[in-house]
Amino acid sequence: MRALLRRFALFLTLAASLLTFIALPAPSAQAAEVLLSQGKTATASSTEGDFNARSAVDSDPGTRWSSAFADPQWIQIDLGASAEITRVVLNWEAAYGRAFRIEVSSDAQRWTTVHQTATGTGGTQNLAVSGTGRYVRMYGTERATPYGYSLWEFQVYGTAGGSGGEPGRLLSYGRPGAASSSQSDGNCWECTPARAFDRDPASRWATSSTTGWTDPGWISLDLGATAQIDKVVLQWDPAYAKSFQIQVSPNGTDWTPIYSTTSGTGFKQTLTVSGSGRHVRMYGTERATPYGYSLWEFQVYGTGGDPITPPPLPSDPANPPRLVWSDEFDGGAGGKPDASKWRADPGTGPNNELEYYTDHRNASLDGSGHLVMEARKEVTAGSSCPRDPLSGSTTCQYTSARMNTGATFQFTYGRVEARIKVPKGNGLWPAFWMMGADFLTGRPWPYNGEIDIVEVLGKDVKTAYSTVHAPAYNGGGGIGSPYTLPGNADFSDDFHTWAADWNSKGITYSLDGRTVFSLDKDQVEQTRGPWIFDHPHYMILNLAVGGDWPGPTDAGTPFPSKMLVDFVRVYQ
Known part of the structure; x- marks a missing residue:
């Protein structure tokens, strides 16, 4: 009986141990490796014809990027956030790199090599790498053929959320702004600061044509609360700043620079920055043209603030489409x-056209x-047709659809x-x-x-x-x-x-x-x-x-x- 009781007690002990094991949380699984590069922004040192950089990140094996026929050349991918990079797959076209580097960067300025070879084989190369960065680049230094570098696919694998963390959200949309001056005339109607913060790339802010085509010139916005700023995007009009600063302030009065340049390029500038403040300002000190300063978009990204959620962006079509x-x-x-x-x-067309478009009289099955759709030589009266200098009547000599x-x-x-x-x-x-x-x-x-x-x-x-x-x-x-x-x-x-x-x-x-x-x-x-x-x-x-x-x-x-x-x- 005592032996039976001992066996029963042993059973209870094992059962308790088993229940304790089951109740314990499982060890944290290592983050799964995922494809990070698909559909991300890709740029290149050069492009041959229509074979642009984005074709190497579209997961379509029938499209490719190709470079100019020279050394060196590069293609880089902006992953949108810092990531731990574990693997890079290069699917080369016949024009491949014999010598090249795989590099990573946090700012697309300072690069760290995570793979290097002088004996590239072409074909499909599956490269195990280890590095952290937001940007990944293939930097070719020696071509294997007289042609350029060409990739059907440039795939980057790893885990998102490396040391740089996730990118901040858009903080500037709809927030109130101020400027050194604003233009409102026939050339730029109501070009107020708010136009730079509306996420509408067809509206803009510009300094006044009567008082603001001088240095310095500035535009600022109030984020509503203190924020940590990690990115600023400027989409310039041709009237851009050659020298400017991005500044932050806790009160809109005391400003601290977090970015400065004397070689502004105009067009679209995506600036990686780091600073804290409630107010953000573009402060221009030297214009690149005789005109003022003008921005289609001034976007600020980060965490904190008091952001207004913008309308959702449209979704891309399904693949395959219907x-x-x-x-x-x-x-x-x-x-x-x-x-x-x-x-x-109906009516007349623009561009000094000669026809009058009828109400479906010239369109049929x-x-x-x-x-x-039929164009005919026939006189038709219309208020927007050219005026005959002799009779004074308005007629068009042709009709169409x-x-x-x-x-x-x-x-x-x-x-x-x-x-x-x-x-x-x-x-x-x-x-x-x-x-x-x-x-x-x-x-x-x-x-x-x-x-x-x-x-x-x-x-x-x-x-x-x-x-x-x-x-x-x-x-x-x-x-x-x-x-x-x-x-x-x-x-x-x-x-x-x-x-x-x-x-x-x-x-x-x-x-x-x-x-x-x-x-x-x-x-x-x-x-x-x-x-x-x-x-x-x-x-x-x-x-x-x-x-x-x-x-x-x-x-x-x-x-x-x-x-x-x-x-x-x-x-x-």
Whole structure:
């Protein structure tokens, strides 16, 4: 019996030990290694053609970054926050690096090497590394071929939240500001300090044209409470500061510099800083131009303060995308465009055009699945037509068609495509394009943003154009590119499909499935001015006659002339 009791007591002791073991918390698991680089901001020392840096971080093995054909070259990734880097995977194209370094940095200025080789093999290299930083760079010093450096993918793995911690939140949105002076005239209407803190890249603050084009000049904001500042982003207008300081203050009176430069570059500057205060100020001491100081955006990031949460940014399209809107133009011959999708846009066009756009009189279906937009030589009266100096009457010599989805369909991001056959003839100007929807509520062009998917001039139907227009680059200064068909074929001979893939990183234009032009948002902001296309747009189809760009018609211009549209589709 005693033996049985001893065995029972032993059982209870073991059971108690087991329960104690089960109740104890498990040891902390090591943080899992994750892919940190996908979709992050990437920049490079150079770019060959359309093979830009962001193509190396898009997780698409069919796109790549390529550099100029010289040594050294580099590509770097901003992870957005400090991280413990454990592994780097380089998926090289045939043009690879024989000698290169993998480097990390907290500020993109001072670099630490975590891997180095003089015998790179190309192909896919899976490199175990150990380092901490927000920025990771492949720095190539010797090419293995006569060409440049080219990566299908540059992947960085590790654990987020290294010694630098998570990046601060946006503290400046909607906060009150002050400035040395402000401009309000025909060149810059209501360019007050608040415009720099509204997260609207199409509005700006500027010093006064009558009193403020002097040194020093400044703009400040009140964060509402003391904050720890870790980043400042300045998006300059061409009137930028060559020498300036970023200063902080507890009371708006006593200022302490936390950043200083005498070689400001203008455009977009992302500054890593460290300081504490309730007030933050950009204090300019030397202008880079004869004009004043002007900022599209002055953003302050950190912790603390009394931040106002800004509206959420739009989400990128799903991958693969799905069809969300289309018009195949099916219907009987003579039918009109679907009123639930398109509205006529009557009146005269801008740019000294010669046509009058009718109320769908010049747009119809052909019964074979096409929309026909027809330009005719016929006199039409219109209040906005040119005035005849002899009779005093206002008439246009041509009619045509223009229609849009402004009242029926607006959207942000996606793949937008149309299959079109353009007409040929001097003075003709067919186009498929998009306008920022705030144009309909009163924001003037180009502050609303314009995305031209395709324009063709009838006098040169072997060339097509894709362009964007914004306050800092518009009209003849818009950012775009001409391109041609293989064999220099004529666009008017057949249908062709034009598309724009538009997301938070930029726009890629394609023709018949072939990429013809790419716009990288980061690169535009750093070299041309603010990117203003991250908001709803609507689509426009039109066939213009005459104008500043295409020039006049002549005796050889055929009338009627027809622009045929097979389909318009939007995927998200």
